[in-house]
Amino acid sequence: MRADREDTSPERETQWIRDIAKGDRGAFESFYxxxxxxxxxxxxxxxxxxxxAEELTNDVMLEVWxxxxxxxxxxxxxxxxxxxxxxxxxxxLRRRRPPLESLQALxxxxxxALGPEALTVRDSVRAGIWRALSALSPEHREVVELTFYxxxxxxxxAAIVSCPANTVKTRAFYAKRHLRKxxxxxxxxxxxxxxxx
Amino acid sequence: xxxxxxxxxxxxxxxxxxxxxxxxxxxxELASCHECAAHAEELTGMxxxxxxxxxxxxxxxxxxxSRALSRxxxxxRYRATEKEVLTGWWRRQIPVVASIILAVPLIVIAAVxxxxxxxxxxxxxxxxxxxVQPVSVEYLNSSLPRPAEPSRVAQSIAAPSGAQATHDVIxxxxxxxxxxxxxxxxxxxxxxxxxxxxxxxxxYQIARQAGGDxxxxxxxxxxxxxxxxxxxxxxxxxxxxxxxxxxxxxxxxKLTSETVQAENETGSIxxxxxxxxxxxxTEADIRQIMDRSGSIExxxxxxxxxxxxxxxxxxxxxxxxxxEHAVADSTISVDLSTEAAAAGGQPSFxxxxxxxxAAARRAVTAVSVGLASIVxxxxxxxxxIVLVGLIGGFIWLAYRRRGVTA
Numbered sequence: 001m002r003a004d005r006e007d008t009s010p011e012r013e014t015q016w017i018r019d020i021a022k023g024d025r026g027a028f029e030s031f032y033x034x035x036x037x038x039x040x041x042x043x044x045x046x047x048x049x050x051x052x053a054e055e056l057t058n059d060v061m062l063e064v065w066x067x068x069x070x071x072x073x074x075x076x077x078x079x080x081x082x083x084x085x086x087x088x089x090x091x092x093l094r095r096r097r098p099p100l101e102s103l104q105a106l107x108x109x110x111x112x113a114l115g116p117e118a119l120t121v122r123d124s125v126r127a128g129i130w131r132a133l134s135a136l137s138p139e140h141r142e143v144v145e146l147t148f149y150x151x152x153x154x155x156x157x158a159a160i161v162s163c164p165a166n167t168v169k170t171r172a173f174y175a176k177r178h179l180r181k182x183x184x185x186x187x188x189x190x191x192x193x194x195x196x197x
Numbered sequence: 198x199x200x201x202x203x204x205x206x207x208x209x210x211x212x213x214x215x216x217x218x219x220x221x222x223x224x225x226e227l228a229s230c231h232e233c234a235a236h237a238e239e240l241t242g243m244x245x246x247x248x249x250x251x252x253x254x255x256x257x258x259x260x261x262x263s264r265a266l267s268r269x270x271x272x273x274r275y276r277a278t279e280k281e282v283l284t285g286w287w288r289r290q291i292p293v294v295a296s297i298i299l300a301v302p303l304i305v306i307a308a309v310x311x312x313x314x315x316x317x318x319x320x321x322x323x324x325x326x327x328x329v330q331p332v333s334v335e336y337l338n339s340s341l342p343r344p345a346e347p348s349r350v351a352q353s354i355a356a357p358s359g360a361q362a363t364h365d366v367i368x369x370x371x372x373x374x375x376x377x378x379x380x381x382x383x384x385x386x387x388x389x390x391x392x393x394x395x396x397x398x399x400x401y402q403i404a405r406q407a408g409g410d411x412x413x414x415x416x417x418x419x420x421x422x423x424x425x426x427x428x429x430x431x432x433x434x435x436x437x438x439x440x441x442x443x444x445x446x447x448x449x450x451k452l453t454s455e456t457v458q459a460e461n462e463t464g465s466i467x468x469x470x471x472x473x474x475x476x477x478x479t480e481a482d483i484r485q486i487m488d489r490s491g492s493i494e495x496x497x498x499x500x501x502x503x504x505x506x507x508x509x510x511x512x513x514x515x516x517x518x519x520x521e522h523a524v525a526d527s528t529i530s531v532d533l534s535t536e537a538a539a540a541g542g543q544p545s546f547x548x549x550x551x552x553x554x555a556a557a558r559r560a561v562t563a564v565s566v567g568l569a570s571i572v573x574x575x576x577x578x579x580x581x582i583v584l585v586g587l588i589g590g591f592i593w594l595a596y597r598r599r600g601v602t603a
Binding site for chain 1: 204205206208209212213214215216239240243244246247248249250251253254255256257258261262264265266268269272273
């Protein structure tokens, strides 16, 4: 799995976790900054609400602080971290199903290189992808997100979600089939809207 | 690797995260399979769309790290406080202590149920399997004063047959007072002994030591050695030695039954004496009449009356004598019998197997009764157990929640 910072390695991250276990706040900050963004993205895709994803991000990081002593180094630190995040997210989804946030949440600062019409089309397409992604089950959404955005191997995903590798492959296969169907529906709706306008 | 397996690897191929072997296999398949190539192309487009979508996701708050550090500080403060209250070792024991608190009442209930079940069963079992009825002392004449409470008296005698030397016998506390009442007491006692003949000799010895004697004996010696040898004896002893003799006799073997009967003869003796005195006066009066009268007819009539009075006097004298004798001397009937198992010498292999089987069945029944008792006790105490469980659960949840909040 890739990290946000390019200057880290699994060995260095493992050392940070050992230092965190000794109460080293500096190591905790380094580890936090390395994974903050990706962890938040993963949790955001899972729970689809910004504030909840932020709260869960800090919940996961606090678990890292409290449970660093239990990390044995048998897996990569990222796998261990996302494993904690996976259980936190599923627990949260079991407790309550947060509503899908509005499309405005996706809008970042507009790209000045694109004109207004191009921006509208791009946002429309991305909103469609987001809706399709959100329509997947949490298990399928998670595999798609970890595979394509977080670049996790299927072995790492199997360790994160605590299931066999073949189950991960099966989930990815059905997620892709479902996503293709959802994206086709989104495409036809966009065509209809264009024709009506 | 077959076509289906290659299809399963395509998402990681387009992400560039396959291992060298998997990647080589996929590339070989893609070169020859148009379907796989089309899937790979589709997945590449999907990946681009998803990555593009992700890159437009909102970024987390810039204050998220400082908030995380605040929570870390809060957690550390809580842990420091907790350490002051509970050291690390004791903290780890909290679940153990909670489990013990929950388990102890259950174990106590189960143990009490098992003990009660086993004891009640054992009491029935011993009485039924030994073939020996519980020893009882019966006071048949309810008009007589009874001992306030039976007491256990240990009596040891040297049994010539080597029979059981020491026995606990239930005996009355003290004989009822006979300063005013004239009471005739009889007793009956049944015993299992190892050997009847020496026990019969002991009966004579006991009776004579008490100032009485054996007044009747029927000894049924069996022709078959494996059959039971029984004997019935009747002892007559002074009433003042009645209780001690009964106790001594009980020590001859295994006591199976004991009966004491008492009759209040005071009224009968007073009645006999009064009637006897009256009859004697009547006799004296008739004699006076005979002395005064002169005619033959009158003398004959007086003699007839005198004869009748004498008969009454003799009869009343005999009855009075019997009553006084019954009060002065008590009669004790003794039944002696050998136990069936003892009579046969060494138990046979078959009988030992039968005994083992019977013992095993009794044990199974006892265990079953104990388990059933436990279930019933648990059912009866279910509301309390549920209550304890709920309280324990709440404590545990509160403890965990405190840990998570911290």
